[in-house]
Structure formats: structure tokens, C-alpha cells
Amino acid sequence: MIVGQGLSGTCFAWRSYFGNKTFKIIDKENSFSASKASVGIYNPITGRKYNVTWNVDKLFYELKCFYKKVEKKLNQKLLYEKNIFRPFKGNNEVNDWNIRLASKKYLKFCEKINDDGVLTNTSGYLDVNKFLLSSKKYFDNLRRYKSENFDVTKLKIKKNYFSYKNEEFKYVIMCTGISEKKINLFKDIKLNGVSGNSIIVKSKIGNDSIINKGINILPIKKNVYHIGSTYYHNMKDEGPDELVSKTKNLIKEDISLIDSKFGIRSTSKDRRPIIGEHNKIKKLFIMNAMGSKGVSQAPYCSKKLFNYINEDKNIDKEINIDRYRS
Ligand SMILES: Cc1cc2nc3c(=O)[nH]c(=O)nc-3n(C[C@H](O)[C@H](O)[C@H](O)COP(=O)(O)OP(=O)(O)OC[C@H]3O[C@@H](n4cnc5c(N)ncnc54)[C@H](O)[C@@H]3O)c2cc1C
Numbered sequence: 260m261i262v263g264q265g266l267s268g269t270c271f272a273w274r275s276y277f278g279n280k281t282f283k284i285i286d287k288e289n290s291f292s293a294s295k296a297s298v299g300i301y302n303p304i305t306g307r308k309y310n311v312t313w314n315v316d317k318l319f320y321e322l323k324c325f326y327k328k329v330e331k332k333l334n335q336k337l338l339y340e341k342n343i344f345r346p347f348k349g350n351n352e353v354n355d356w357n358i359r360l361a362s363k364k365y366l367k368f369c370e371k372i373n374d375d376g377v378l379t380n381t382s383g384y385l386d387v388n389k390f391l392l393s394s395k396k397y398f399d400n401l402r403r404y405k406s407e408n409f410d411v412t413k414l415k416i417k418k419n420y421f422s423y424k425n426e427e428f429k430y431v432i433m434c435t436g437i438s439e440k441k442i443n444l445f446k447d448i449k450l451n452g453v454s455g456n457s458i459i460v461k462s463k464i465g466n467d468s469i470i471n472k473g474i475n476i477l478p479i480k481k482n483v484y485h486i487g488s489t490y491y492h493n494m495k496d497e498g499p500d501e502l503v504s505k506t507k508n509l510i511k512e513d514i515s516l517i518d519s520k521f522g523i524r525s526t527s528k529d530r531r532p533i534i535g536e537h538n539k540i541k542k543l544f545i546m547n548a549m550g551s552k553g554v555s556q557a558p559y560c561s562k563k564l565f566n567y568i569n570e571d572k573n574i575d576k577e578i579n580i581d582r583y584r585s
Pocket residue numbers: 262263264265266267268285286287288289290291292293294295296297298299300301407408409410434435436437438439442454455456457487488489520521522523524525546547548549550551552553554555
């Protein structure tokens with residue numbers, strides 16, 4: 260049983276499907292799930308300090324293979340490659356980037372640099388909504404999806420299996436994002452909620468690449484942009500105002516707001532995913548804390564967890580739940 264059909268649960272479900280395992284997903288369809296607000300961008304260089312993502316080569320190789328395989332199965336385009344343009348404000352930024360580019364670890368992502376900004380590659384976006392909805396429809400047709408609230412009091416631990424309501428499951432995989440805090444099956448980990456918004460706007464900005472400067476401006480259709488994101492260390496919907504004003508500061512063209520989305524990210528103390536087995540209940544697993552990088556982390560993490568369960572392969576120590584246990 261896979262509980263939760265956000266990016267984590269959906270990626271794990273596809274892994275199970277491609278690995279010829281039977282499964283059932285249940286999801287209560289939370290309006291505030293992180294995946295529903297996601298802009299869907301994958302980007303090898305992130306954050307205010309422009310860090311190169313942990314394990315970038317393996318993560319990005321996996322994400323491409325994985326989503327392409329799903330695209331083929333669903334016969335739908337889901338993954339788009341797009342470069343990222345980072346405009347410079349002044350000479351300091353030009354210098355900083357030239358220093359960074361002296362290192363191979365950055366240089367390999369550089370498409371071009373001039374006084375206006377730097378264009379980096381190996382990035383793009385997943386149409387997250389389409390991925391989630393099409394996967395749900397596909398699994399629903401196979402009777403492997405149910406819209407249902409997971410009630411922890413109904414989960415009974417038997418000798419070699421779990422019983423949940425009238426069904427039996429060999430394994431349970433918890434992919435419930437920030438709701439895990441409330442469900443509280445994994446008491447030895449601490450998850451933090453980071454809420455945020457993304458907005459859809461109409462404008463004539465006319466860029467083909469993603470513009471990145473504090474926010475990301477992603478072109479999704481002619482004159483339509485998905486823009487994100489905000490980060491609040493609370494669980495509240497602060498609305499679209501901050502993003503609208505940041506967008507207006509960054510571009511000259513008028514914008515009109517079409518939609519505003521809200522979600523709560525689940526994050527860990529060290530900002531890495533948390534994958535692994537319960538410390539007391541065997542065959543109960545978790546895949547959580549995708550933070551702000553679910554698109555690139557979920558394909559890799561689902562593979563690691565699937566192989567751990569089925570082939571007893573190791574989970575990297577950086578993402579293994581064991582790092583929180585003494
Ligand atoms: C505004 C915003 C922008 C973002 N932009 C990006 C981006 O550009 N790129 C990127 O990689 N990441 C981005 N992220 C982060 C990304 O969305 C998350 O990393 C990812 O969605 C986490 O997925 P998840 O499946 O672990 O959790 P969630 O998406 O939160 O999914 C949890 C699921 O569990 C279900 N659930 C919870 N409780 C129960 C229960 N009791 N019973 C049944 N079901 C339950 C919920 O309904 C939900 O569907 C963004 C996040 C936000 C908020």
C-alpha cells in the first residue's frame with residue numbers, strides 16, 4: 260500500500276509498476292499538497308549561494324530516464340528541457356560567476372556568459388499536474404488508486420503482513436509529505452513545514468528560457484508563465500502578493516494574474532530526503548522530505564527505496580533514515 264499520491268507516491272507507484280509488483284495507492288487529495296503548487300523546475304544550480312545540487316549527475320540521469328519511461332507508457336509529453344538565464348545586477352555578479360566558472364563543476368553547466376547574465380543548461384521542468392493527474396487516471400483504470408483518507412488506527416500489524424480495513428498488504432510505504440507530522444508513525448524524525456505559493460500569469464515577457472533571479476519565471480505557453488516561489492516557515496497561505504511584486508520588480512512588461520497556488524513543503528533538518536524503514540515496525544517504509552526539489556529527487560529516491568525493499572540494496576547514507584538514529 261502506497262499512502263499519498265504526490266510526486267513521492269506517484270514515482271514509487273511507477274517504480275512498482277515497472278518492477279511488476281502489485282500495489283494500491285490511497286490519497287486523501289489534500290488541497291495544500293506541495294506537489295499541487297510545484298512549478299516543476301529541475302535545476303542543477305540552486306539557492307542564494309548557487310550551490311551545485313547534491314549527487315547531481317546521478318539524480319539528473321535518473322530523472323530523465325524515469326520520466327521518459329512514464330511519458331512513453333502514458334503517451335504524453337511531461338518533461339521539457341529549458342535553459343536558465345540569470346540576469347546580472349552589477350559587476351560584482353559578473354566577477355562572482357567568472358570565479359565560479361573557473362571550476363569544472365560549474366563550467367559544465369554553462370551555455371554562455373556575457374555582461375547581461377549567464378545562461379546555464381541541464382535544466383527544465385516537469386508538467387507536474389499532468390504527471391499526477393495522468394498517473395492517477397492510469398492507475399485508477401487498473402483499480403490501483405483510491406481517493407481515501409489513511410486512518411492509522413485501522414492499520415493492523417500481523418506477523419508477516421499488514422491488514423488495513425478489508426485488505427492485506429506485504430509492505431506499507433508512507434509518502435504523505437507534511438501530513439506525516441500529524442499521522443506520526445515515524446516518531447524518530449522531525450519534519451518541518453515550509454509553505455509557499457506559485458502563480459500563473461499572462462504577460463508578453465517573450466523569454467524562451469527560464470529567468471532566475473530570486474524567483475523563477477517559467478514560460479509554459481505563449482504569453483503564459485508559471486512563476487515561483489515563496490518560502491514561509493509556517494503553514495499559512497500568504498497569497499500571491501509577494502510573488503506579483505517580485506515579478507514586477509524583475510520585468511518591465513505588464514502581468515495579469517490568472518491563478519495562485521499554495522502548498523506546504525516537507526523538509527528535514529539537513530535538507531535531504533528521508534528514505535527507509537521504520538525502526539520498530541518491519542516492512543513499514545517512508546519516502547519524505549523532498550523539500551523544494553521533489554521533481555529531481557523523487558525518481559532517484561523511489562529507485563533506491565524500491566531496490567532496498569526488493570533486492571536488499573543499500574540506501575545512500577545522505578538520504579537514509581538511519582542518519583537520524585543513534
Ligand atoms: C510553491 C511551491 C513551488 C515548488 N516548486 C518546485 C519546483 O519548481 N521544483 C521542484 O522540484 N520542487 C518544487 N516544489 C517542491 C515539491 O513540490 C515537493 O518537493 C514535492 O511535491 C513533495 O512531494 P511529496 O509527494 O513528498 O509530498 P506532497 O506533494 O505533499 O504529497 C503528499 C500526498 O499525501 C497525501 N496525504 C496526506 N495525508 C494523507 C492521508 N492521511 N491519507 C491519504 N493521503 C494523504 C496528500 O493528499 C498528498 O497528495 C515546490 C513546492 C511549493 C510549495
